[in-house]
Amino acid sequence: MKVLVFLLALLPLGRLIWLGFNDGLGANPVELITRSTGTWALVFLCLTLAMTPLRLLTNTAAWIRYRRMLGLFSFFYACLHFGIWLWLDQDFDLVEMLKDVVKRPFITMGFISFVLLIPLALTSTHWAQRKLARRWAQLHRLIYFIACTVILHYWWHKAGKNDLDTVTIYAIVLVLLLSCRIPYIRKLLSKQFTI
């Protein structure tokens, strides 16, 4: 099952490669690749955050087994998203890149999100989990903050054209997923099925 999820999670990348070899990336290939990898990083972030609510709702712990892989795929697509921007948009000019990060709020949010994902990815192993013990859970609560910076990144990017339909959907999904972490709602969710 895990293998299947792994292969499915590679499909978005496979699609981009296939399109690349078949003249399918359109008039602005860089834009398409950047946006696609960004969107998929967000989708995997939502999926990662959905595992705990699903566990509570179904009263099955099995969901948690997929959480790390989904989180790492979110990081994987975020790396591609960031890497393509750094390479094709900023031409690996780190000074220019940092200027951009400071000057433009939506880039600031994207950059913060990416940087904060790094420690989470690095400490995703069982070994790190054991080593950090209680602090591991505290550290990984960062993901709630990252969810906010990610959606701000996307929101401010789209705000320029007032083209907020899609972002709004993602924002609602994230708000719902995050609200499942509020103790009161969390209790409601788990009670529903344990009575």
Place this chain on the structure above:
Amino acid sequence: MRTHLPKLLASEITPKAVFEGRRDLIKSAAAGAFGLALAPWFSREALASSPQKLIATPNPNFILKDESTGYQYVTGYNNFYEFGTEKSDPAANTGSLQTRPWTVTIEGLVKKPVTLDIDTLLKLAPMEERVYRMRCVEGWSMVIPWDGYSLSKLLNYVQPLGSAKFVEFISLADRKQMPGLRSQIIDWPYREGLRLDEAMNPLTLLTFGLYGEVLPKQNGAPVRIVVPWKYGFKSAKSIVTIRLTEEMPKTSWSQFDAREYGFYSNVNPLVNHPRWSQATERRIGDFKAAFAPKMKTQMFNGYADQVASMYTGMDLKKFY
């Protein structure tokens, strides 16, 4: 007046037929012998769907060394919010646009206010082909062979009054024909404007076609302006009213966010958009360029010689 031009210059741009030839060649090569056998069928399809030709004489003063952007990109990657906000929306949704009959009303501070039928407009002055760079405020660019004549010819025809300082362009806004009007992004109709001297500048082109064909609907049929030293959104599409005014007209994007989109919106690599740099640009349709560093944006999009004098003494950071 030069109406004839050396033919060799025209070879510097890539005609549409050559592009399509190349594409067919690539397709055939990819598909092997089978593809080769199909090639005539492909070209027949292309002929069947080819739009109306527009006879235009290339103007040798407006030829570029840059390779023209492929026809499929010029007509498939568009910002035309009346038909949706995605780049592919205009090509997909403009079928409902009725470009005939069409009239353009020229009104306001002119001696001869007039409403002209599109056929009259087409014949008002000799049709020229001009290859212009087009720089979008979003950071991408194209090179497009447009067909039209200087807007000044039309303005001279209606004779602006001494009090006229600005020219306002109003695009069609018809909910029945334009599904994008349902969205509230812009306070429709789309409005753009130029200072009178900008409008009279010979570069400002009243445009009826591209690549020697009547304007495809997604490119602003049947008549638009092209102002190549300004960001693309200044070049209003599907124009129904041209109004000469004394006051600076309120323009759509400036009304949307005056901090992000000024009235002038001259292409300027030194003045950044609040949300992104304008120092570089990505040339559309050039696959190799996609994986190379972006090209440097030129002051006034490379038209400084023709237009910079209109802005002497102006702080371009303030009047962006």
